[in-house]
Amino acid sequence: MSNDGELSRPPEPPPLERKLRLSWPQGLMIVVILVTVAVALAGGLDPEMERVAATSRTLEVQVEYPARLRHSKRGVFRVWVRVTGEGETTGGAPEPGRSGAAGPPTGAVTLILDPALLSGYDEVAAVPSFDRAYVATLPLGPAGAAMATIEVRAERAGWNRGSLRVAAGGDTVTVRLRSLTLP
Amino acid sequence: MEIVARVVFIYFAIMLGLRALGKREFGELAPFDLVVLLLIPEIVSSAIVGSDFSVTGAFVALATLFGLVIATSILSFRYPRLDRVISGTPAVIVANGVLIPEPLQLERVSPAEIHDALHRVGLERIDQVRWAILETDGRITIIPRESVIRLPDPGEIRMP
Numbered sequence: 111m112s113n114d115g116e117l118s119r120p121p122e123p124p125p126l127e128r129k130l131r132l133s134w135p136q137g138l139m140i141v142v143i144l145v146t147v148a149v150a151l152a153g154g155l156d157p158e159m160e161r162v163a164a165t166s167r168t169l170e171v172q173v174e175y176p177a178r179l180r181h182s183k184r185g186v187f188r189v190w191v192r193v194t195g196e197g198e199t200t201g202g203a204p205e206p207g208r209s210g211a212a213g214p215p216t217g218a219v220t221l222i223l224d225p226a227l228l229s230g231y232d233e234v235a236a237v238p239s240f241d242r243a244y245v246a247t248l249p250l251g252p253a254g255a256a257m258a259t260i261e262v263r264a265e266r267a268g269w270n271r272g273s274l275r276v277a278a279g280g281d282t283v284t285v286r287l288r289s290l291t292l293p
Numbered sequence: 294m295e296i297v298a299r300v301v302f303i304y305f306a307i308m309l310g311l312r313a314l315g316k317r318e319f320g321e322l323a324p325f326d327l328v329v330l331l332l333i334p335e336i337v338s339s340a341i342v343g344s345d346f347s348v349t350g351a352f353v354a355l356a357t358l359f360g361l362v363i364a365t366s367i368l369s370f371r372y373p374r375l376d377r378v379i380s381g382t383p384a385v386i387v388a389n390g391v392l393i394p395e396p397l398q399l400e401r402v403s404p405a406e407i408h409d410a411l412h413r414v415g416l417e418r419i420d421q422v423r424w425a426i427l428e429t430d431g432r433i434t435i436i437p438r439e440s441v442i443r444l445p446d447p448g449e450i451r452m453p
Binding site: 120128147292 | 296297345346347348349350352353356357359360363367370371372373385388424426436
């Protein structure tokens with residue numbers, strides 16, 4: 111029998127080999143958690159922009175667009191168009207003092223967006239604004255360049271696939287786009 | 294990626310904050326303690342997810358939080374020193390019937406609270422206590438002196 115006054119502190123717990131053991135559901139959950147965190151750290155679940163380019167005989171088109179968005183987040187499609195060659199655009203005319211073949215193109219190009227591409231978004235706003243459903247006319251700048259921005263808000267989770275077409279003077283460039291909205 | 298960093302930061306900030314509050318805050322929730330614990334999630338929720346209210350953001354935040362909890366649990370089990378840093382150590386507040394002032398003052402435990410704990414185990418005086426221990430979760434464990442532990446006489450037991 112121990113005496114009440116023998117110890118100044120209660121006895122310590124007995125030692126134990128501290129070996130880690132996990133049941134299989136625990137191990138599985140840890141793997142899922144680790145993979146999720148690793149993918150998130152690698153940016154695999156973050157919004158992501160992509161850039162694609164396409165050219166034709168007289169048109170150079172670059173599109174930067176949100177390849178991945180999260181629900182209710184905003185993204186911007188940016189379209190740069192450059193008309194090269196002989197200024198075969200709507201209403202184009204050679205610059206005074208230069209030959210018709212070498213003059214910078216003037217006029218406008220037409221931007222046409224596939225409704226399927228934008229169906230998963232709401233609050234779609236374009237600059238310059240759309241003339242009619244997802245069709246905009248882009249005035250050409252001094253060097254035959256034009257730009258458009260389309261701001262969207264991701265609404266429906268899933269893939270949005272569709273094409274973006276730029277047309278000028280009988281020439282057309284089509285770019286296929288694919289954007290994912292995460293829930 | 295930003296959400297992962299936010300959760301990690303907030304997790305350690307809360308852990309440090311709760312650790313600084315001391316053991317008493319966990320054992321019994323006074324109204325003030327309840328207010329504090331209810332306000333913490335209100336304050337940190339926007340710091341964690343910012344303006345991202347997507348399911349993906351919540352899932353990443355949860356996975357990060359669970360990952361931290363699991364990692365803390367595994368490391369605490371594997372390394373006892375780390376466990377002491379994270380969870381603290383039990384404090385002996387009464388030894389052989391004598392109050393020990395330093396841990397009582399550090400943890401802000403009043404003698405009346407010790408008496409409450411005594412009463413809950415059927416004791417009435419502090420000199421009947423061999424050890425009173427403030428556990429890491431804030432509860433007070435009373436170990437009576439052997440001289441006051443006795444089994445009831447058969448005549449004292451009444452069946453309903």
